[in-house]
Amino acid sequence: MSIETSGPVSSTPPWWTDAVVYQIYPRSFADSNGDGVGDLAGIRSRLDHLQQLGVDVLWLSPIYRSPQADNGYDISDYRDIDPLFGTLAEFDALLSEVHERGMKLVMDLVVNHTSDEHAWFEESRSSLDSPKRDWYVWRDGHDGREPNLWRSAFGGAAWDLDETTGQYYLHLFATKQPDLNWENPEVRAAVYEMMNWWLDRGVDGFRMDVINYIAKVQSDLVGDSSQASMGGQIHDFLQEMNREVFAGRDTDLITVGEMPGVTVEDAVLFTGHDRLEIDMVFQFEHVGLDHGPDSKFDNVPLSLVDLKRSLGRWQDGLAESGWNSLYLGNHDQPRSVSRFGDDGLYRVESATMLATVLHLHRGTPYVYQGDEIGMTNAGFTAIEQYQDIESVNYFAEATAAGASPAEVLEDLRYRSRDNARTPVQWDATEQAGFTTGSPWLEVNPNHVTVNAAADRAAGQRSVFEHYRRLIALRHGSAVVALGDFAMLEPEHPTLYAFTRTLGDETLLVVGNFSGEALEVSLLESARAAAGTLVIGNYETGDGGADATLRPWEARVIRLA
Incomplete structure (x- = not known):
C-alpha cells in the first residue's frame, strides 16, 4: 500500500474550515410569480429546505441588472437587482431571512468585464x-x-x-x-466602492468570477500572442482590494476566487495565510481531465487515477498554507452524477458516494443546487432546447466546419452548461414545482421520479438525508474539518481511498467508483483493527465490517 502524506494545519482555523457552501443559480431555483424565471421571492420560499440541509453559506449567481446575454454575467448596473429577480427591497428581505436562519449570503462578483x-x-x-x-x-x-x-x-x-x-x-x-482595464486606478477604485456598498448592505463576502483574468500581460495585447495569460500584477490588485474593502471588517466574511488555469503553486500564493489576498481558490484542473485536446466538447473517458492524482496534489500543495474549494459540479459543469457516477441504475448510490468522497477531503465543500437530490443531465435532443450562449455558438461553429449535427448534439448532451441549469425539481407536477408558467429552460423529463419531495421521503435512499449527515459530520468533527490528508492506493483504477488524521484520531474513507462489487484489503485491515463505521451510503447490517464494497458504495470508518 502506497501512501502520500500532507502536512500540518493552522492552530487557529477560520470559521469556513468547517463550513459548507450551497450555490444557487437564481433563474433556475424557484419561480414565485409564474413568469418562468426563478427569483428572490422563490429563494425565500425554499429557505426551509436549505436550513434543514444544514449548509452555512448561500452563494447567489449574479442577480444584478443585466441584458442577460450570458445569464447575468454581463452586468449593466452593479447596484441594482434585475427586475427578472426582484428588487433591492426583496433582496434585503432575503438577506435578513438568511441571517435569521443562521446562514450567510455571498454575492457573485463579476468585475473582469461588464x-x-x-x-x-x-x-x-x-x-x-x-x-x-x-x-x-x-x-x-x-x-x-x-x-x-x-x-x-x-x-x-x-x-x-x-x-x-x-x-x-x-x-x-x-x-x-x-x-475592464484594471491597470487604471480609477477602475479599481470604482470596483472597491461598489464592493463596500454591498458589504455595508450586509452581504457576507464574494465569489469572484474569473478574478485572475483581471491582470493581463500587457505586451500580449498586441501582435501574435495566441493565448491570454495571467499578469503578475494580480497579487498587487488582490492585496489592494483587501486593504480597500475587507481590512478592518468583520472576520466572518469570505472571499473565493474563481481562477481558471491556476496551478497549485499559484494557489499557495493567493490563499497564503499571511498574504491577505483571498480565502480560497476555485480551480478547474480536475474538471478538465475529461476534455479532449481540441475543446471542452471533445469528450474523453475520465481516468480515476488521474482524478486522484489531481485532487491529491491540491490537497498536499495547500496543506501547510492555503485552502481548497471542494466541488464536482456548478453552473458551468455537467451534473456530477452524470459525469462521474451512474445516473441510471445506481443514481442514488453514485450520487451519495461522490458526495462522501468529496466532503471528506480537506477544504470547504460546495453543493450545487439539485445535487442534494441527485439531479442528472438534461438529455436534450435538439439545438432549439439549448439556451446557453457557449453551447449555441459551439453548435453553429462546429456544424459550419462540417461536423455532423447529431455528433455535435451528442457532445452537448454530455457537456453543455445547460445540463446544470435546468430548473430545480421540487416535485412531480408538470413543471416540477419550479413554476406555474412556462420555464425559461425545459424541465428535465425525469422530474416525475427525481425530485425533492420524492427524495426526502425515500428514507435510507434519500440523497438529501445523506448530504445532511455529511454536513453535520463536518460541523461536529475536527478531523473532518482540519485533519491531515493521505491518499491511499493512488494507482487503483476504481477505488478512491484516503485517510484524514488529527491527533490520535484517524478516519479511513473508501469509495467504489464502479458498478461492480470490489474487494478492498484496506477494509480487512480496518476490521482487524476494530474500526467502526461513521457514515456510509448503504444499509449495513454488519456495521460496515464486510471487506466488499458494493457498486458505488462509500464508507467512512474510524480506526481504533
Whole structure:
C-alpha cells in the first residue's frame, strides 16, 4: 500500500474550515410569480429546505441588472437587482431571512468585464477622448486584423471592432462583455466602492468570477500572442482590494476566487495565510481531465487515477498554507452524477458516494443546487432546447466546419452548461414545482421520479438525508474539518481511498467508483483493527465490517 502524506494545519482555523457552501443559480431555483424565471421571492420560499440541509453559506449567481446575454454575467448596473429577480427591497428581505436562519449570503462578483450596456462602457466607446476611454481595453488593429490572436471563451475572436472610434475592444467572453482595464486606478477604485456598498448592505463576502483574468500581460495585447495569460500584477490588485474593502471588517466574511488555469503553486500564493489576498481558490484542473485536446466538447473517458492524482496534489500543495474549494459540479459543469457516477441504475448510490468522497477531503465543500437530490443531465435532443450562449455558438461553429449535427448534439448532451441549469425539481407536477408558467429552460423529463419531495421521503435512499449527515459530520468533527490528508492506493483504477488524521484520531474513507462489487484489503485491515463505521451510503447490517464494497458504495470508518 502506497501512501502520500500532507502536512500540518493552522492552530487557529477560520470559521469556513468547517463550513459548507450551497450555490444557487437564481433563474433556475424557484419561480414565485409564474413568469418562468426563478427569483428572490422563490429563494425565500425554499429557505426551509436549505436550513434543514444544514449548509452555512448561500452563494447567489449574479442577480444584478443585466441584458442577460450570458445569464447575468454581463452586468449593466452593479447596484441594482434585475427586475427578472426582484428588487433591492426583496433582496434585503432575503438577506435578513438568511441571517435569521443562521446562514450567510455571498454575492457573485463579476468585475473582469461588464455588459456593453453598462454606463461605463457606453461612455468609454463614445469617443477616443472620453474620460472613461481607458476604463476598458482598447487597441488598434495589427496588420489589418485584430490586435492579437486571442480567442473568446465562447468562440470567435476576443476582439470586436467599434465602428465609431475605429479601435477594437477586448472581450475574453461574449461580445457583449467588454473587459475592464484594471491597470487604471480609477477602475479599481470604482470596483472597491461598489464592493463596500454591498458589504455595508450586509452581504457576507464574494465569489469572484474569473478574478485572475483581471491582470493581463500587457505586451500580449498586441501582435501574435495566441493565448491570454495571467499578469503578475494580480497579487498587487488582490492585496489592494483587501486593504480597500475587507481590512478592518468583520472576520466572518469570505472571499473565493474563481481562477481558471491556476496551478497549485499559484494557489499557495493567493490563499497564503499571511498574504491577505483571498480565502480560497476555485480551480478547474480536475474538471478538465475529461476534455479532449481540441475543446471542452471533445469528450474523453475520465481516468480515476488521474482524478486522484489531481485532487491529491491540491490537497498536499495547500496543506501547510492555503485552502481548497471542494466541488464536482456548478453552473458551468455537467451534473456530477452524470459525469462521474451512474445516473441510471445506481443514481442514488453514485450520487451519495461522490458526495462522501468529496466532503471528506480537506477544504470547504460546495453543493450545487439539485445535487442534494441527485439531479442528472438534461438529455436534450435538439439545438432549439439549448439556451446557453457557449453551447449555441459551439453548435453553429462546429456544424459550419462540417461536423455532423447529431455528433455535435451528442457532445452537448454530455457537456453543455445547460445540463446544470435546468430548473430545480421540487416535485412531480408538470413543471416540477419550479413554476406555474412556462420555464425559461425545459424541465428535465425525469422530474416525475427525481425530485425533492420524492427524495426526502425515500428514507435510507434519500440523497438529501445523506448530504445532511455529511454536513453535520463536518460541523461536529475536527478531523473532518482540519485533519491531515493521505491518499491511499493512488494507482487503483476504481477505488478512491484516503485517510484524514488529527491527533490520535484517524478516519479511513473508501469509495467504489464502479458498478461492480470490489474487494478492498484496506477494509480487512480496518476490521482487524476494530474500526467502526461513521457514515456510509448503504444499509449495513454488519456495521460496515464486510471487506466488499458494493457498486458505488462509500464508507467512512474510524480506526481504533
